[in-house]
Amino acid sequence: MRIAVFFIIILSLFGCQQPQKNNTIMNETIAIEETVTKMFVNSDKRNWNTVEAQFAPKVNLDYSSMTGNPATEVSPEEITTGWKTVLPGFTYTHHQIGNFITEINDTKAHSFCYGTATHYIEDENGSVWTVVGSYDFDLEKKDNNWKITSMTFNYKYQDGNGKLIEKAIENVKSN
Numbered sequence: 001m002r003i004a005v006f007f008i009i010i011l012s013l014f015g016c017q018q019p020q021k022n023n024t025i026m027n028e029t030i031a032i033e034e035t036v037t038k039m040f041v042n043s044d045k046r047n048w049n050t051v052e053a054q055f056a057p058k059v060n061l062d063y064s065s066m067t068g069n070p071a072t073e074v075s076p077e078e079i080t081t082g083w084k085t086v087l088p089g090f091t092y093t094h095h096q097i098g099n100f101i102t103e104i105n106d107t108k109a110h111s112f113c114y115g116t117a118t119h120y121i122e123d124e125n126g127s128v129w130t131v132v133g134s135y136d137f138d139l140e141k142k143d144n145n146w147k148i149t150s151m152t153f154n155y156k157y158q159d160g161n162g163k164l165i166e167k168a169i170e171n172v173k174s175n
Contacts, residue, residue, distance in 0.1 A: 028146075029102045032109050032139055035146045040095035040115075046088055052076035056140060056147040065133070066155035088175075089168030092120040097135070107141040115153070119164055121171070126161035133157075 039054040055076035062071035087093055095117050102111040112134065119129045138150035 025104060028104050028109070028141075032102050032104070032111050032146050033100050033113075035139065035148065036100075036111060036113065036135075036137055037097065039148065040097055043083060043087060044093050044095055048080040048084065051080055051083075054148055055079065056142070056149045059148060060138075060150040060152075062150070062152040063155075066131070066153060071152070085172055086165060086168050089171035090119045090121050090164070092118075094118045094120075109139045109141070109146065111137045111139065113137075119168070121164050121167055123161060123164060123167065125163065127164075129158065129160040129162055129164040131155070131158045 035054050039051055042048075042050040042054075053076075058073050058075060059079065060071055061074050061079060064070055095115065097113045097115045099114045100111060101113075102109060114134050115132070117131045119131075120127055133156045134154045136150070136152040136154065137148055139146045140149050141147075
């Protein structure tokens with residue numbers, strides 16, 4: 001009898017009394033992180049419609065830590081229009097994200113993750129340009145889907161041939 005009472009106390013202390021709530025939080029967290037992941041994977045695949053579908057109609061986009069340009073509110077189409085001027089000019093791009101920390105407050109969420117973007121074009125001065133940082137995303141749930149409302153890149157460093165971006169832009173222009 002004492003053992004049964006002990007286990008009931010332990011289970012209640014560790015939150016096992018609400019398994020459905022814990023499952024809901026876990027499922028929502030997975031859905032949020034999948035939204036962010038889909039955006040990056042599909043930018044590498046150049047699936048622009050799928051990229052755009054991960055965003056809300058208006059997005060606060062902030063790359064100021066890397067570019068010095070202020071954050072701006074843009075549409076998903078404006079985001080991909082900008083990305084289309086450079087990303088297809090690389091032979092390959094690879095966005096790798098991880099170490100997610102996600103907090104949910106009803107229909108709003110914040111998700112932080114590390115990010116590394118590797119860009120490749122064969123070049124005699126070095127064929128790889130890598131940018132490393134982290135991201136802060138705000139998301140909102142509408143019609144049972146999480147959409148990115150804010151995307152902030154927190155630049156840490158870059159390595160490799162930084163001139164490859166110019167070559168990629170020229171590649172896009174010449175095609």
